Amino acid sequence: MTTTNTHVTGTVRLNFAKAAPKVFRALIGFDAAAREGLDPALVELIQIRASHLNRCAYCLHMHTNDARKAGETEDRLHMVPVWREARHFFTEREQAALALTEAVTLVADAGVPDEVYARAAAHFDDQELARVLSLIFAINTWNRVALSTAKVAGTDERV
DSSP states (O other), rough: OOEOOOOOOOEEEEEHHHHSSHHHHHHHHHHHHHTTTSSSHHHHHHHHHHHHHTOOHHHHHHHHHHHHHOOHHHOOOOOHGGGGGGGGGOOOHHHHHHHHHHHHTTTHHHHOOHHHHHHHHSSSSHHHHHHHHHHHHHHHHHHHHHTTTTTTOOOOOOO
């Protein structure tokens, strides 16, 4: 058995992409389909917020870097975890997406409240809302893959 992922503590874990290539490619395809037609800045904000909530350093590092490359400002990146107290940094649409991201990511806590869903539905048409939801599902899956296999922040393998 060969693995290449080494956790900070030294524990060697599964290389998911190599061990389950069809599943990995399916996740990549799902992720790509979810992003299609969405504003790249919004995509990164959603991924950053879910990664904060899931405490996924690997994905947080990756998506904050991607956001910077796409032109996102440091001010906005720093405000994502506290967006409710810093609403003026984000559009109403972005706020609705962030609230939905939190509700779906933490679905076991309180479900997805009607008011959160309605707010998102007011800012996105049905196709966009389906893609936003799909993106939230995708990043939550990626967070779980990274956390379960002990991916190390700063070792983005896409490069």
